Amino acid sequence: GAVVSQHPSRVICKSGTSVKIECRSLDFQATTMFWYRQFPKQSLMLMATSNEGSKATYEQGVEKDKFLINHASLTLSTLTVTSAHPEDSSFYICSASEGASWNSPLHFGNGTRLTVT
Amino acid sequence: AQKVTQAQTEISVVEKEDVTLDCVYETRDTTYYLFWYKQPPSGELVFLIRRNSFDEQNEISGRYSWNFQKSTSSFNFTITASQVVDSAVYFCALRGSGTYKYIFGTGTRLKVLA
Numbered sequence A: 001g002a003v004v005s006q007h008p009s010r011v012i013c014k015s016g017t018s019v020k021i022e023c024r025s026l027d028f029q030a031t032t033m034f035w036y037r038q039f040p041k042q043s044l045m046l047m048a049t050s051n052e053g054s055k056a057t058y059e060q061g062v063e064k065d066k067f068l069i070n071h072a073s074l075t076l077s078t079l080t081v082t083s084a085h086p087e088d089s090s091f092y093i094c095s096a097s098e099g100a101s102w103n104s105p106l107h108f109g110n111g112t113r114l115t116v117t
Numbered sequence B: 001a002q003k004v005t006q007a008q009t010e011i012s013v014v015e016k017e018d019v020t021l022d023c024v025y026e027t028r029d030t031t032y033y034l035f036w037y038k039q040p041p042s043g044e045l046v047f048l049i050r051r052n053s054f055d056e057q058n059e060i061s062g063r064y065s066w067n068f069q070k071s072t073s074s075f076n077f078t079i080t081a082s083q084v085v086d087s088a089v090y091f092c093a094l095r096g097s098g099t100y101k102y103i104f105g106t107g108t109r110l111k112v113l114a
Helices: none
Strands: A003-006 A009-015 A019-025 A030-040 A042-052 A067-074 A076-081 A090-097 A106-108 A112-116 B003-005 B010-014 B019-023 B025-026 B033-039 B046-052 B059-061 B062-068 B074-077 B087-097 B108-113
Touching: A003 A090, A009 A019, A009 B062, A019 A030, A019 A090, A030 A067, A030 A076, A042 A067, A076 A090, A106 B003, A106 B033, B003 B087, B010 B019, B019 B108, B025 B074, B046 B059, B046 B062, B074 B087
Parallel strands: A009 A112, B010 B108
Antiparallel strands: A003 A019, A019 A076, A030 A042, A030 A090, A067 A076, A090 A106, A090 A112, B003 B025, B019 B074, B033 B046, B033 B087, B059 B062, B062 B074, B087 B108
16 A cells, blocks of 8 residues: 655754654655644644645644745655754654545655654 | 544543444535544554545444444444554544545544453
8 A cells, every 4th residue: 555654753852953854655656745743642733735846835823934844756745843942842744645636545654753852 | 614523532441342432523515535543652643444425334344333424423433342452542534525634533542451
């Protein structure tokens, strides 16, 4: 089946530094990828929709300058948490759409646990 | 507006008991998809089932079964003869017509005790 690889799975960084998380579709091309954030014991909240070759669409309340998303190719989207602070500590999950249709299957990565000290 | 409600925050059962996880959704779309995902402690989301709005047939897969009722906007998930490995957080999700967005419920944490 389709696989989405997310890297790293865990990262610890110091406050003020930036962290990049990669999301790759391994055996299919993903025109659209999504980034979710999950606080401990809470649900997944969509942060942004990433389209290959264009600017990401951010959900209300998500700072686009804080969470930089780049979708440079049909198999790779990156999320960069800039000038990270402890409140950015969270579990970040990406997903990728296997096809262009709205009802195409979505495949999720295994998530990245970010801890900012 | 679209919404998914999982009223049960946490459920504890003893191994071999049956357990039903409730999911109620709201949408104005006539075409939509409903999903269940399992999230074990390791964090990844494990896809369990996808159901489109025109298919109200109940489904059984091993110890898992799903009851979809449009009349009550519910898509409940039952685990029969639960096992310790079933312990996880289970999310119900809705995907409306013409959108890629998933609306997730708040999840139900299931603890199966040996």
